[in-house]
Amino acid sequence: MADNPTPHLAEDTANTPAKPKRKGVKRRAFLVGGALLVGGGAFGLYLAENSTRSRAKALTETDGAHNFLTWMKIAEDDTVTVYSPHIDFGQGTHTALGQMLADELDADWAKVVVEQAPADSAFANTALVKGFMAELSGMPGVVNALPAAVIGMLTRSQNLQITGGSSAVRFTGQAGMRVVGAAVRLALIEEAAARMKVPASELVAANSTISHPATNRSLRYGELAQGAAKRSLTSSPKLKDPKDFKLIGAGLPRADIPSKVDGSAIYGIDFALPDMRVATIAAAPVRGGKLVSVDEAPAMAIKGVEQVVKLDDAVIVVAKGYWQAAKGLAALSPEFSDGGHAGMSTAAIYAAQDELRTSAKPSNTAGSGDVDAAFKAAGNKLITANYRVPFLHHAMMEPFAITGHFKDGKLHLWGGLQDPLGARDRAAKAAGLKMDDVVFHPMIMGGGFGRRFPGVTEILDQIALLAKQLPFPVKLIWSREEEVRHGTYRPQSSAALSAVLGADGKIAAWRSDYVQGDNAEAEAGFIYDVPATSRRHFEYTSNQIDGPWRSVNSTQIGFYNESFMDELAAAAGEDPYRFRRKHLPAGSRYVAVLDEVAARAAWDSALPDGHRRGIAIVESFGTIVAEVVEVMMLPDGRPKVLKAFAVVDCGTVVNPLNAEAQIAGGLIMGLSAAMGEAITLEKGAVVESNFTDYPLITLADAPAEVDVHFINSGAKMGGIGEPGVPPASPALANAIAAASGKRIRTLPIMAQITA
Amino acid sequence: MAISFTVNDTPVSVEAEGDTPLLWVLREDLALTGTKFGCGVAACGACSVHVDGKLVRSCSLPVSDVAGRAITTIEGLKSADGTLHAVQQAWIAAQVPQCGYCQSGQIMAATALIKAVGRPNEAQIDAAMTNLCRCGTYPRIRKAILAATGQAVYAAASATMGEGAA
Structure with a gap:
């Protein structure tokens, strides 16, 4: 279960003075907006109010089945229908959420159907709220930084049915699906005990049946549903010990795939x-x-x-x-x-960002320790580097x-x-x-x-x-041209990084000054042990609307930090893997992930001439991912990615088949962006128009295989849809630097190589 | 103008301007929506179909050019008794699709490749499979093609697991 949310959050934020309106409403803002609406209800948030429950029943009990808590229903033929408040756009959420509920319910998987919940407020996702409140409870700064538009949202209805933030499994699944499954299982057992007139403790639930071994009697869930649905449900049922999982952790196939190979799926x-x-x-x-x-x-x-x-x-x-x-x-x-934006261009944006970083005050500052003192201390070696990343288009294949x-x-x-x-x-x-x-x-x-x-x-x-x-x-x-030119892009962003190495070869102090619309600290924290750090956000917005792009700020921050770690390792004359390792807490999950990826990639083994490896580690959405990319440099100067390795600690893997696809796909999307993707502006308008000038990676240029390994650490569950992306671009840039000596500090790579 | 051709072995006649791309005739006039619109400039391959057995990107093929010819779409790959094509079966076994939007085109490209060369090697797969996939399903596409042609036994989950301390 997630931590208890903080009931005071709503009041604190409601009293925050309205900030100037910013362009774009960020994903996190939505989540907080939703969270405040239910603040105060620390327990049983998933136990919908009576009016909501009756509405959900009216919407779903159209076939004689019985609805429980709006989240699921059981039909007389034992079919369990699970209502997912999340969209499944191929990330396997529906399957994973079904697995989590059905495991706790002890349901027969063959009789479980997962459906999209109706777009009705009765199905607003309270478990998601709970998860994000828990995540945000230690970060009042994030809440206080919300734009006025979001504060306004708080007074509106409970519109929370969002899919994003890699949140479905770790929040909805953990705080919603599992709890509902377990609570309904208890109600079914109580109903069976009453009907059989035996103590509940003598009953066994398995495969959608409650049996009484002593008298060899059994009742199916479908037979018990009507009575069980009238029973009160506990809000805090005991959840299964992970060792007893039957469905969680199983690589079950997705139900939607057959319709996506025969052309029958209707988009x-x-x-x-x-x-x-x-x-x-x-x-x-x-x-x-x-x-x-x-x-x-x-x-x-x-x-x-x-x-x-x-x-x-x-x-x-x-x-x-x-x-x-x-x-x-x-x-x-x-x-x-x-609109008065004719002066806006890619070059003008970078120039304005450079100016802002040197002349303006940061909007947000994170970190601790005396960075200035360390920078001035005699004997310390200063290293600096500036990085730039472009606007990125989502390029969803369906316009x-x-x-x-x-x-x-x-x-x-x-x-x-x-x-x-x-x-x-x-x-x-x-x-x-x-x-x-x-x-x-x-x-x-x-x-x-x-x-x-x-x-x-x-x-x-x-x-x-x-x-x-x-x-x-x-x-x-929308035509593809409209799609490309009117995106809500991953922001164009830049950063100046500087650090000093002490006489012991370790980083004594670190400063990163990054410029973009969003403060990135909420989702892209700093994982290394450095005595003094200062991470400063300088706020800049162009005429574009910043949109969340898979893994949000973690892509650019991951590229900055992990490229710079390699540059620091080089300055220290150290191996990039070992340099990272000695700046991570001994015995931590980070070290375990890093060691595992180094072992799987045979980091220390010799490679043919011209082949080199790059490594990077990023934590995002509660999941730690380290990736190693092996490249060779082609005669025309382009890098060819030969192999890729990813090691992932997301706590517990619910469905390894889908999780692997998400990590491998995320890594490939990260490589694609790093290699060739950029939205550029001239006279305020987007220059690119289609896949002809916004090139996505192809099968031939993607690694033939991505070796994905999960560490089931049992830690608090993290997301899986996004965290595969961020380490890919720095791992690739680091491999190119190792292979060619050319350090890529501005993305995309192809623009640098052909320049 | 009326233009006649066959789609999935069924003769059809459509009333359309000759410059209308085959894609839109398939999707809007014939309600065969398995063939997808991705870019409109033959750059992504989501609209791939077979014309007289050859792979074509239908978003850039005027319908007037297919008069009298035989079109196969994703809906026509399965056999008369409903059995899926070996490539489609391999796609399910390998759990290839994520969002799935590009997969009709990918499967049409893969079936055309296999029809042309039998058992494609890695280099032939690289050269022929130029359709774009934003979800990054390429490794599974590659494996499914190898499996469909008996060159690999595909165990769906290749990810490995280990225990670790929280």
């Missing part, structure tokens, strides 16, 4: 209704710009085009099909304003597509988003409707990676405004 973009039209959109090329004027005639002349719709900052073409809409849009020459239909006062929406409840809220506001008048139908998503949070999805506003003025259903599809 948001595949949804269709009778009489539906298809629309596509061009928003102002410069974010912040407005639509000034557009002559509709050229689009209307295209066969199949029915209507041109003007929004404040965009133009939409509505047609019979996508191709006609796209042709119509291409025929238009809309004039947009630049945004949401279908809307406004009928009888209700706006129906079909699409894939990472927070269905939040989506209703945003669409309602855009359309001037009450949230109760917006119905959101969650669909399968073709990737997300942080792009599909309602706070950063202006397509919700667009579809709401569009559908509200059309008498028929309409599917709004």
Whole structure:
């Protein structure tokens, strides 16, 4: 179980003066916003209120089954349906959450079905709230730093149905699914004891059956469900000892995979209704710009085009099909304003960040010890390095597509988003409707990676405004070009790092000054034992909306810190693995992870000429990951990744099959970004347009195999969807430095090699 | 204009402008949504289909070019009795898909490769499998192709586990 949340959090924050509004609503802000809404209820948060329970029952007991606590129901044929408040976009969350509930319930896995919870407040995720409150309870600074927009959210409804922060298994699973499964199991046993007229202690639960061995009688869960559902449930059932797990830890296959290999899975973009039209959109090329004027005639002349719709900052073409809409849009020459951002460019942003770092005061400071004194001390050796990372596009393979239909006062929406409840809220506001008048139908998503949070999805506003003025259903599809140019990117960020090495060859003091919108300390802490550190955040925002990009701030902070550790190791004349090791607490989980990856990669073994290894270790979302990448330098100067190793301590692995896929996929996404990905700005607008100039890594350039190893330490459970990403880029840069002598301090790598 | 061709062995005739990409005819006129829109410029491969047995990115192929030809989409890979293609079976055994959006195209590319060369070696897989996958499923794609062609026995979970002190 997670730690108890702190009931005072809500009051403290409510009294915080409103801060100036910042661009973009960050993921963490959502979570805290949700947390405050239920603050004070330290126990049994997952035990929904009566009104919520009856609503959930009404929504799910349509087939004679019996709902427990909104989270699950048991049908008379023993089928257990688990309602996941998280979206499964291929990360295996539904399977893992089902495993956790079913294990505690002692259910027959063959009779367990996991479904997406309806986008209804009755299914708002209180367990997630509890987990994040626990995580944040030691960090009041984070809460106090929230923008005013988020404080405003606190007074709104309990819209928490989010998928992000690598939170599903470690929070919802641990504090929700397991507890509900265990509590319902006890109720089933009590019901069976009453019916059989035997003491509960004589009963055994297994495979969705309660049996009484002494009299050889048994009752199925389906037979017991109706009575059990009327019993009161304990809010603190005893959970299984890990040694008794039957399903947790098993590599069970995902239920959704067959539909994803035969083409039958229906994604948001595949949804269709009778009489539906298809629309596509061009928003102002410069974010912040407005639509000034557009002559509709050229689009209307295209066969199949029915209507041109003007929004404040965009133009939409509505047609019979996508191709006609796209042709119509291409025929238009809309004039947009630049919102006063014409001076914004990649170079200007870096220059402004450099200036800010030397002239402004930091917005946040973390660390302790006397860094200045150590920097001035005689005999200490100073090392400095500056790093830069670009905006990154999420590049989910399915472009945004949401279908809307406004009928009888209700706006129906079909699409894939990472927070269905939040989506209703945003669409309602855009359309001037009450949230109760917006119905959101969650669909399968073709990737997300942080792009599909309602706070950063202006397509919700667009579809709401569009559908509200059309008498028929309409599917709004973003072209890939729109997707690339109107992203909510991982921020362009830069950092100046400096450190002094003492006579003992250890780091005596460390300073990192990083510039970006967000304070990164909440999710990208500092793991090394250094007597004095100062990590200072200088706040800078461009005209772009910063969005959470898989692993959020941990990618850039991981790149800065782990590249610099290699540079310090080189300055100290030490091996990078051993240099890290001696700055990590002896006997710690960090050392265990680092040692294991070094052993698996045979760190000390000789390599052929031109082949070298790089290493990095990053802790994010409660999980420690160390990665080793082996590269060879090709004759044209490009690095070729030959092998990759990842060692992971996330406490307990629920489903190794999925966890491996998440870590390997995260590592490859990290390599992809490091190699070639960059969104650049000129005159305030994004230069890149498609996969032709925003290159993703291909199969040939990815490592043929990623060796993934988990250390089941039993520590507090950490996330798995994001932590594989951050160590990849520094491990690659470190390997390149070892192989070629060229230290990459600015990403992406290809831009440096070809420069 | 009316354009006739066959899709998954079924003759069809569609009323479409000749420049309409095959992709949109498949998805919107024929409701075969397993073929995906990813980029519109033949850069990602999500829209891959077979035209007369050859791999084609349908987002950039005008429907007028397929008159009289035979199209196979992801929906048409399984046999008449519903048995999945060996490559699709290998994809399930290897638990390849994550978000799954690119996988129709990946499978069409893999089946075309196997049809062309039989048992592709690593270099042939590297050269032929150029479809993009953002989830990073490439290692499992590679293994599934090798397994489907009898070159590897695929044990789904290759990750290893160890105990450690909390």
